[in-house]
């Protein structure tokens with residue numbers, strides 16, 4: 509089964525969940541609790557992020573394998589980056605994915621551990637476009653890529669980002685998943701920019717409900733933009749943790765509704781290995797639209 513085909517043929521928006529590999533053995537149960545409590549929602553697919561160093565990478569593949577092999581488990585996407593790996597190591601990671609039955613890959617460049625300027629491995633690849641081409645050459649994989657409603661920090665140039673996304677599609681990518689964002693407008697603008705380039709790749713919207721006040725700065729850093737001022741104002745004025753959570757979830761529901769109204773082909777929830785916020789947002793959405 510392929511995510512590309514699913515998005516092309518489902519005739520309704522897909523919804524999916526992203527998990528990250530446990531950082532240590534202690535974190536394993538947290539991941540499996542989240543996976544198990546979200547399973548009854550029957551996601552169209554789930555994905556597991558790729559760790560920045562060797563041991564995290566092994567954990568990524570182990571966790572992806574375990575999800576993919578679960579009886580009746582969801583379609584599973586393995587993330588792959590080209591940070592600090594030779595072509596040979598990338599080929600090995602792909603072989604391990606294939607052996608685990610994972611044939612859908614999210615090909616992203618990755619960032620330098622510690623946040624330094626990007627540097628390709630001497631025997632590796634320079635960017636995600638090269639990685640997409642590499643994965644396609646290694647076998648019959650369906651490949652997805654990252655998209656940025658707000659310009660990626662290194663370019664800060666929306667047209668360049670759109671051209672890069674089009675180049676990744678040209679290289680063989682069949683779908684894209686966005687970085688998180690907070691209002692539907694930048695997503696709509698991205699879809700329009702892509703259409704202007706003649707590129708109609710399905711762009712799944714990445715959703716991360718905010719539940720605690722300390723996430724304001726972190727989410728801004730991740731998305732490359734400050735959160736909308738009126739939302740921050742409401743969150744800061746909230747009188748309790750419960751109130752913050754309610755405002756955060758309400759704003760995620762509004763965003764999802766706006767995106768579905770725009771015709772977004774899918775919603776990918778960045779679960780952070782938790783399940784409650786995702787369950788609540790989805791329950792509300794399923795109350796009013798035919799998602800899933």
Ligand code: FAD
Pocket residue numbers: 556557558559560587588589614615616617618619634635636637653654655660661662663672675685686687688714
């Ligand atoms: P690219 O598409 O290669 O673009 C990165 C930058 O390279 C561009 O902004 C541009 O400056 C430059 N560039 C690339 N191609 C060209 C070109 N042809 N000409 C000029 N400049 C060019 N990171 C992880 O480590 N693990 C994960 O599992 C992971 N999952 C992610 C999932 C999603 C949905 C998203 C949105 C991001 C994820 N990331 C992950 C983060 C990602 O690795 C970073 O955002 C990274 O900085 C960019 O990756 P990319 O694939 O967009 O890179």
